[in-house]
Amino acid sequence: MTSVKPRRSDTTRAAILGAARERFAADGYDRATIRAIAADAGIDPSMVMRYYGNKEKLFAAAADFDLRMPDLAAVPREEAGATLLRHALTRWQDDETMFALMRAGVTNEAAADRLRAIIADQVAPEVAKLCADPAQVPVRAGLVATQLLGLALCRFVVRIPPVSTMSTDDAVRWVGPALQRYLLGD
Amino acid sequence: MTSVKPRRSDTTRAAILGAARERFAADGYDRATIRAIAADAGIDPSMVMRYYGNKEKLFAAAADFDLRMPDLAAVPREEAGATLLRHALTRWQDDETMFALMRAGVTNEAAADRLRAIIADQVAPEVAKLCADPAQVPVRAGLVATQLLGLALCRFVVRIPPVSTMSTDDAVRWVGPALQRYLLGD
DNA sequence: GTCTATAATTCGATAGAC
């Protein structure tokens, strides 16, 4: 065994972070209280402060989201939109951090910054692989964001039927072409 | 003169409602405090309670939004998407209530209900005018919502450049076709 | 009709015992 025994504190840190992600995702920044997060993690509220300093820093730690973007250059060009969309739909459900960012991002500037950074650092580079004109990359990445975040908002956050109830396949069929156009169209 | 002299209370009611709309739009439900709304309206916080009972009812009164949808049957079919989009972009800026609904709707169920009602009662009927198959109306209206709300989110709320900085004309050029497809495509 | 005063909570954050 080369691994060291995890200190008690590491377990607690992880429990806090997990509970924080769930609460921020479900309730947004303001309504997710440190007291509730601590209760979910089964520890005292003061421990949250001890480990993360304050609520703002706790959110910063919990809101670290990796979209794990697929390599859009590795699929046929005409399937880029559908590939991106299918990936996003499943990734959001694996990791609820995206919902925490959206629920917080509409009123919290730090969360909005994170969302902007995700577009710029994770989405835009993949768009750049497909886009002939480098000057168009930021616009196209932003347009992809309008459709992707709009779908997330209507399907998972505000839950507007039938968008919230349709199958993943139907969602890809309906919305995929819009992304395809933002990625490669015109 | 057939008009009656407006009672002082009517002026106050209107001032409260206007201030509430601004605050809810700028800060969301939780951060928009009754104290701040009263200060903006130039009256005492207790007056807000007297006129509207509680914060929840005040929001319900302030969040009444009429999209004033254009008659999409009155324009050439190929211009339906662009017409709808241009109208929405200007309407949102005339009346900031839409932003109040979005900022609140991600964490407040009453606000989310309002958003769903706007799609069902205001957007869907116009979609129905264009859509041959009545069974597709709810889906198409929901898809229109994903793109419209996603654009509002990225352009005005989270402010993702260059989507937040591009001209109305550019926004219509880029996003119009996506709406056109949701309204009439396939 | 308007405001003063305050009740009743709830929250983030801190101090310090063990």
Added chain:
DNA sequence: GTCTATCGAATTATAGAC
């Protein structure tokens, strides 16, 4: 490393004077 106890600030909401 963990918890008890509590502070100080902010909030919604109410009671009642004028």
